[in-house]
Amino acid sequence: MKKDKNKKSPSYAKWGYIFVASFFVVYLLFTFIPQVLTIYDSFFDYSDIVGTLENIVNFCGFKNYKMLFSVNMRGDIELLRCLGNTIIIWVIGAIPQMLFGLLLALIFTSTKLRLKGQGFFKTVFYMPNLIMAAAFASLILALFGTIGPFHTLFVENGWIAQTFDFISDKTWARILIAFMNFLMWFGNTTILLMAGIQGIDDSVFESAKIDGASSSHVLWDITLPLLKPISVYVLVTSMIGGLQMFDVAQVLTGKAKNNSTRTIVMLINDYLVNGNYGHAGAVSVILFIITAALSIFVFKSINRKGDEK
């Protein structure tokens, strides 16, 4: 007996395609094609036509990449310099970010301390995360620039010379950017680490109390080891975000031509604005490779976390 075709239940599968279509169409048009174009561009020589009206470019293979890794007139490799700047600034900001985040998370989740007003403090600590980075950097620029109040204050006290400029000083510019990054992200880190601590079963802490562990023992033997997975997650996602650093550095030091604060994305931006799509593309591809490697690492570590449960 053959099954009557009319008795098959209606298939809604086609609706699935309809619903997801918008995503894939837009992705294709506005993201995928540009991405392919970026990679494509990286193999063409645009540097010749920069500043000219020409728009015919020649295929040049890996020439752009080689160029990026070669020594320039100033004696260093611009790409590596920018990469180095980005990482150094990130590290200077990430250390206090993790330390403050951890310390605050421990204070907020401590059952012994039971501090009041936690809601208020959390609100204040998270606020910088939502402040426009460009506005914040502009503010710092105004405050620390040569006509700014901090500059005047320090000169009056004799701490710095009149000609000293925070913004163009190699070290201080980095510190200012790192400080802004820290302020904007430590609240987020605190919230995530708090969630990590609260994810630990209460009875584990009680058991340690009964076993004889003092508060510092509980911290080192139990809390910190159990926070390792989420700390790694926070750290690596921070690094991925850090590599894409742009707003703060650009607004603060974009015009100052301070070579110690030029980030990778600022480099891409500079090439783009000049129409040098070849180099811009190549740097983007390199950034992509590094970021993708780190993301895969995060993805794998999350899955490992899932197994442990």
Added chain:
Amino acid sequence: MNKAIGNKVITDFKKENRKAITKFVILKTLSYIFLCFVAVMCIFFFYLLLVNTTKDNNALQGGKLSLTLSEFFNQNLRNLFTKFKTDFDALKGFRASFVIAFGSALLTCYFSALTAYGIYAYDFKGKKLMEVFILAIMMIPTQLASVGFFQLASQYSLKNRWWLLILPSIAAPSIFFYMIQYLRATLPKDLIESSRIDGSNEFMTFNRIVIPIMKPAIAVQMIFSFVGSWNNLYMPSLLLSDTNKKTLPVMINALQHTSWGNIDLGCVYMAIFLSILPVIIVYLFLSKFIIKGVTAGSIKG
């Protein structure tokens, strides 16, 4: 098991108790001091910003650091919208930022929910592959597309168009991820079945039944999307060169290029202040909600 090595030492309780209590009090005080210190660190610069919006240009050009409010707030406000317009057109900037941010947030939330629902509610060939694909592209930095995007925009003379900044938000993998997790936790598939039986077509089911259920998730993501777009500098600065079309971050970026000696600093601070004010107001009302949303999406399990 019961052989004792020696006599166990029992600590002197009374002394230990007193020590413990004083240690506790010291720790608590130090904690409060630390919290206040960090809070001051967070607020200090923005307080300074507020103070400086109330001062007039002469006081500010003098360069002294002062923490007291003055009376020039209204004057600076007026000057910003009249005399300062050539350097920073606040009204136009607000309009641009608002349209782009709101438009992006709306589109990204609706279409991410739509796509998530499509993957969640229906079984079709390639569904698993599609989901994995969307998750995978989350790892690609936005800068990879920006070069090609900019080039195409230049080539087809599409710069200075707002929709170019709004439309791409339809395809937002991380928002999709958030929505589909939320669906998996809160939407029972029988609800969809029963809605079909009641005679509703698929779009009606989605719009009338699923969207209301997803309200909390959508609300959280609307806020985060809006704020993210409002604060975004990179793409807008590349695409928007027409002063009539620039968003606030782009205008602020441009401010630093003018020589600050000749400028009305009061207006500069006012411009910065107004740019961040909307987000601060939204945040103050919804802070608890926003902070809860931070962990809801990122930590799984």
Added chain:
Amino acid sequence: MADVVLKHVEKTYPYVEKKNRKYKKSLNNKAEETSKKSNPQITANGVLAVQDFNIEIKDGEFIVLVGPSGCGKSTTLRMIAGLEEITAGELFIDGKLCNAIEPKDRDIAMVFQSYALYPHMTVYDNIAYPLKFVKYKDPLPDKPDNVRHLKPKEIEERVLAATKLLEIEELLDRKPKNLSGGQRQRVAIGRAIVRNPKVLLMDEPLSNLDAKLRNQMRAEIINLREKITTTFIYVTHDQIEAMTLGDRIVIMKDGIIQQIDAPQDVYEHPRNLFVSGFIGSPRMNYFDADLLYKDGKYKVVLENGYAIIPCEEKQERLRNHRVEAQKVTLGVRPDHISIAEEGIECKVHVSELMGASSHIHAEIIEDKHRSSKNEGQKDIIAIIQNNGTYINYVGKILKFGFNGNVVHLFHKETEKNLEF
């Protein structure tokens, strides 16, 4: 190896202050409402979780705290452990007042319901962890007050001894996530006993195991008890565990102790209606009856006229307490009811074959016998021994009777056992 004494211990959970005034108001209304409903646990200060808890536990005793959910047994255990503050009253461990002492200084150990093993440490490290903090007097010739921590070798010895006792030696290198429920249970117990604590506290340790494993572990705990001389305080909601494990059991309800006695005494002489119904399965049968006193003898008469004369022991106890004639609730256990010539007439509607015995559910003919205590139970439940042959009584009309040795008389209002 210590005795534990609790005197008038009380625990109140204070209401959490809310900033919103409206909430406080509604809370007061709630408090008034519920106190009208006579919930003794809601007071003006907060929720009274444990009330006037008194007990003297002898060194080496195995005490079980048992009761329904929310009766305060876990709270009491946690107060003994030091994980909850004692609102009022005194706690003595080994003669020393311990109210304000930190858990780690009380020389106690605890096994949690969720085992609470350290997830990132191996089994060996889990069990060795408490030994890190043990300080021992080790008098040296020139320093008679010398105190030291255990040496690694000593720690190893003790850990191995504990694991050998619990038969988990092969698991030493594993992490908790790679262990089964029963294995985790044993590791938790190992960690608790390795320190030779004065008191070993156990908070529903078998609740997370399946039935078969539970029976097995119950036997192992009894086994363990014989090898270790620590004082055990064990919390459970399962009355079978209570009856099999405890030297004495403490039955609690709504924060108040109902009875403290050896298992057999609780079974045979329940102090009140609650205890009689809580211990023993299937549940005790209850009837409305009249207690009469004539010619120096007490007699209990059911509504259908069936009369029982309590045995001599009970008579004496009733006389000693000068119990007057009154309406009572009569309780009889199912295993004490048998098929008789004279008795309560019932029609059998369910007969469960349990193997050696059958559980008979029979509906009482003539509603007058129904006890107001059993809103749903219009049945008598009786356990009849099969004696080799199984008879299916379903549908039959039989008379069920019992003798005066097994009746329990409870006051109609206070529900107390009139004999005590």
